[in-house]
Amino acid sequence: MTKEEFCFETRLLHNQHKMDPVTGAVSVPIQHASTFHQFDVDQFGKYDYARSLNPTREALEDVIAELEGGVKGFAFASGMAAISTAFLLLSAGDHVVITDDVYGGTFRMVTEVLTRFGVEHTFVDMTDLEQVKQAIKPNTKAFYVETPSNPLLKVTDIKAISSMAKEIGALTFVDNTFLTPALQRPLELGADIVLHSATKFLSGHSDVVAGLAVVKDEDLAKRLGFLQNSFGAILGVQDAWLVLRGLKTLSVRLEHSQKSTLKIAEFLQSHPLIERVYYPGLDDHPHYQLQQDQAQGAGAVLSFELKSEAALRTFVSGVKIPVFAVSLGAVESILSYPAKMSHAAMPQAEREKRGIKNSLLRLSVGLENPDDLIKDFSQSLEQLGQNELVLQQGE
Numbered sequence: 001m002t003k004e005e006f007c008f009e010t011r012l013l014h015n016q017h018k019m020d021p022v023t024g025a026v027s028v029p030i031q032h033a034s035t036f037h038q039f040d041v042d043q044f045g046k047y048d049y050a051r052s053l054n055p056t057r058e059a060l061e062d063v064i065a066e067l068e069g070g071v072k073g074f075a076f077a078s079g080m081a082a083i084s085t086a087f088l089l090l091s092a093g094d095h096v097v098i099t100d101d102v103y104g105g106t107f108r109m110v111t112e113v114l115t116r117f118g119v120e121h122t123f124v125d126m127t128d129l130e131q132v133k134q135a136i137k138p139n140t141k142a143f144y145v146e147t148p149s150n151p152l153l154k155v156t157d158i159k160a161i162s163s164m165a166k167e168i169g170a171l172t173f174v175d176n177t178f179l180t181p182a183l184q185r186p187l188e189l190g191a192d193i194v195l196h197s198a199t200k201f202l203s204g205h206s207d208v209v210a211g212l213a214v215v216k217d218e219d220l221a222k223r224l225g226f227l228q229n230s231f232g233a234i235l236g237v238q239d240a241w242l243v244l245r246g247l248k249t250l251s252v253r254l255e256h257s258q259k260s261t262l263k264i265a266e267f268l269q270s271h272p273l274i275e276r277v278y279y280p281g282l283d284d285h286p287h288y289q290l291q292q293d294q295a296q297g298a299g300a301v302l303s304f305e306l307k308s309e310a311a312l313r314t315f316v317s318g319v320k321i322p323v324f325a326v327s328l329g330a331v332e333s334i335l336s337y338p339a340k341m342s343h344a345a346m347p348q349a350e351r352e353k354r355g356i357k358n359s360l361l362r363l364s365v366g367l368e369n370p371d372d373l374i375k376d377f378s379q380s381l382e383q384l385g386q387n388e389l390v391l392q393q394g395e
């Protein structure tokens with residue numbers, strides 16, 4: 001049995017970096033050196049300066065490349081550093097077609113930074129392939145996909161977008177932060193570059209900010225490697241080690257959280273004070289079948305709407321277990337308010353156009369017992385119901 005034949009869960013542990021070949025250490029050594037002695041004037045070794053390559057960061061880059069099924073991985077100082085560096089593959093005069101409920105930071109990069117460098121964009125609802133086709137221009141060089149999307153969990157057909165891109169010689173970028181290679185492998189579906197905020201599920205413990213990129217072919221690997229070294233937003237070695245450690249438990253964490261997410265989604269859906277639940281693991285989600293076809297699960301993030309912003313405020317103040325915070329993909333459940341957090345960089349009018357209401361909450365389900373979370377949400381909703389009753393009686 002070769003390593004390539006191992007199942008995903010096994011490969012998280014038994015990969016080429018399972019032990020240090022020099023000492024047998026079962027954890028990747030953290031190499032702090034910024035520079036490396038060269039033993040020959042003409043022939044430099046593999047490592048010369050740590051921005052270009054460092055053994056600890058390299059271990060993480062190897063591991064993520066292998067898990068995503070790519071030829072090469074790259075580790076960056078944050079998800080946004082990975083995304084921004086990938087965008088540097090484009091030049092002035094190029095055009096990118098991008099999903100309309102993209103991560104707020106990516107929205108900001110595309111609309112306020114890339115525009116200054118002459119890179120054009122068109123936002124489209126990527127779940128509507130006809131809209132995507134209509135957005136193509138003679139200078140379209142890239143398609144930017146996020147699926148399931150944030151925060152409305154819309155599902156984009158990665159295979160269909162990739163083949164559309166190939167037809168016109170454009171690249172397909174996929175932000176795979178929400179599902180990770182444990183559940184979805186975009187390169188196998190035709191994408192060219194996978195991007196990650198490793199701050200989220202990959203590291204999983206809310207204790208590191210990191211970004212990753214993986215590419216499918218050697219030529220693209222050379223171009224992105226050149227940009228990583230030129231722009232220089234590399235991941236530090238301590239942080240690379242934290243991501244490597246987090247990765248070992250990725251499968252078990254996601255499995256537990258995903259199961260809990262479905263249970264919580266069903267609970268919320270059945271509750272009279274909840275307007276709407278967004279989760280592609282629910283069989284009445286409009287893209288349920290596509291999600292089943294292109295991924296091994298629907299992940300551990302859901303969103304839901306309360307009846308009003310006032311109701312949301314009461315609900316949030318009554319909830320005890322989840323942290324109320326930016327971010328997702330951690331051992332502890334995280335309740336977020338997209339309008340004021342992940343999508344604060346998006347003007348209100350843009351948010352409303354995309355259906356991101358001021359009464360929408362996003363929940364990233366952690367490793368708690370889901371029954372405790374349901375009990376917690378129940379009691380907060382009950383309080384909300386009583387408040388409403390008092391208000392009605394006062395009218």
Ligand SMILES: *Cc1c(COP(=O)(O)O)cnc(C)c1O
Pocket residue numbers: 078079080081103105146150175177178196197198199200209210211
């Ligand atoms: C958090 C996030 C990012 C940005 O990553 P950082 O590590 O915060 O820079 C990008 N895309 C998605 C989907 C995210 O959730």
